[in-house]
Amino acid sequence: MELFLLFISAAIINNFVLSMFLGICPFIGVSNKFSSALSMGMATTFVMVITSVVSWLIWFLVLVPNNLEFLQIPAFILVIASLVQFVEMFIKKVSQPIYRALGIFLPLITTNCAILGLALLISMKDYSFLEGIFFGLGAGAGFTLALIIMAGIREELELADVPKPFRGAPITLIVAGLLALAFMGFAGMIS
Amino acid sequence: MKKQVTLLKEYTKGLWEINPVFKQVLGMCPTLAVTxxxxxxxxxxxATTFVLVLSNLIISLIRKLIPPQVRxxxxxxxxxxxxxxxxxxMKAQFPELSKALGPxxxxxxxxxxxxGRAEAFASKNTPIRALMDSLGNGTGFLIVLFIIGGIREIIGSGTLLGFQIMPQVFEPWLIMILPAGAFLTLGLLMGxxxxxxxxxxxxxxxSIIQKYRSSKQVQLTEPGV
Structure with missing residues (x-):
């Protein structure tokens, strides 16, 4: 039950994009089409879950016992970069259609701060191994949810008459602000 | 051959012309989260400027030693x-700030x-130019973060840098210090x-059209005279 609550809390209440500002770049960059938003969300969720497993292992089994905490940032970033590369190769080998669908989104994930943020938060909050996995799963689900909602709104927005200076990034940010307001309604759902 | 620009120009362009947040739309996460x-x-x-300047300086110094495949x-x-x-x-000297900025x-x-600056500028230019460029971008980033942080603090809690600014009767808009306020402020500022x-x-x-028109009129009228 607690794990489920952790999942819900990471996905909706403390949504990575709308309340913790992690992964804003892909949120603004890739949210103009529904299909690409969905692919990006899936790819990110996939990498997030693997990252939470691997970073937990590295942090609690390698770095902390050896008093190497100061190596945290370089270690995590290198692990994430190679992990993304590995995942890309794996998907390419296993399933060509998925690989083609995810295509350019996979390398982009390396510089998504939501991934590194997830790894850092897991080490900061001292989650257990299972908690870490559920936290990663929730974070990925929340990221996908925000991205999909945003893409849906932006597809409608194409037809709207937006003042010229506000086209592109500014209106996206304002819409995101309104979305964040809506998501605030979930606060207090779990005390 | 690219036209050489002055060192001062390398600095000032970061302030507005290629301002990191408004023009390049880079570094959005910290812009929204910490302000x-x-x-x-x-x-x-x-902190960002510190990292930006030193890493770009080093990258520019060793740019010829790094093989392009692993750059x-x-x-x-x-x-x-x-x-x-x-x-x-930060953790040692300013523990409170470090806690506030979190991850x-x-x-x-x-x-x-x-x-972005490392790839687009420092890897192709001399160290002194890279230094000016990263200092300029850092300053541009500082200005934007200060403006957004200032606006949100004044409206959201009635203070600026901890000093009371708004009159006591002013009811702070809580929304401004919540996540939604960050998105709205940055969106409006960008607009x-x-x-x-x-x-x-x-x-x-x-003004160009005006100039063109007036010159054309002269040309048109001249042969007729």
Whole structure:
């Protein structure tokens, strides 16, 4: 039950994009089409879950016992970069259609701060191994949810008459602000 | 051959012309996340500038030694080193600020602004130019973060840098210090910046058209005379 609550809390209440500002770049960059938003969300969720497993292992089994905490940032970033590369190769080998669908989104994930943020938060909050996995799963689900909602709104927005200076990034940010307001309604759902 | 610009220009272009947040739309996560108050914004921008300047300087110094195939990985290692330094110094000297900024100091490592400047500028230019460029971009980032942090702090809690500014009767808008306020403030500011650029451009265009018209009139009338 607690794990489920952790999942819900990471996905909706403390949504990575709308309340913790992690992964804003892909949120603004890739949210103009529904299909690409969905692919990006899936790819990110996939990498997030693997990252939470691997970073937990590295942090609690390698770095902390050896008093190497100061190596945290370089270690995590290198692990994430190679992990993304590995995942890309794996998907390419296993399933060509998925690989083609995810295509350019996979390398982009390396510089998504939501991934590194997830790894850092897991080490900061001292989650257990299972908690870490559920936290990663929730974070990925929340990221996908925000991205999909945003893409849906932006597809409608194409037809709207937006003042010229506000086209592109500014209106996206304002819409995101309104979305964040809506998501605030979930606060207090779990005390 | 590219036209050589002065060193001063390398610095000033970062302030507005290629301002990291308004023009390049880079480094959005920290811009939105830490600007609850002006002081947080300043601290974040200073830490980012520190990493930006030193890593770009080093990258520019060793740009000829790095094989192009592994350049991104080498940049990330260099950046991560300086981020670790910044993080540990912040934790030791300003524990409260470090706690307020949370994971966003370590996250400087994936701030696209730094890798972006390294790839677009420092890897192709001399160290002194890279230094000026990164200082300019850092200052531009600082200005934006200070403006957003200032606006949110004044409206959201009635203070600026901790001093009471708004009259006591002013009821702070709680929304401004919540996540939604960050998105709305940055969105509106970006729109205003675009509006300013746009109106300046259309004025320029009009003056060119005016000039063209008047010169054409002269040409048109001259043969007839």
């Amino acid at each position: 609850v108050s002006a002081i947080n914004g300043i601290a974040m921008a200073l 991104i990985a080498s940049y990330i290692v260099i950046i991560a080193t300086f981020v670790t330094i910044a993080d540990l110094v 966003f100091i370590p996250l400087i490592v994936v701030n696209c602004l730094i890798l 205003l910046a675009n509006f300013y650029v746009e109106s300046k451009k259309s004025k320029e265009r009009e």
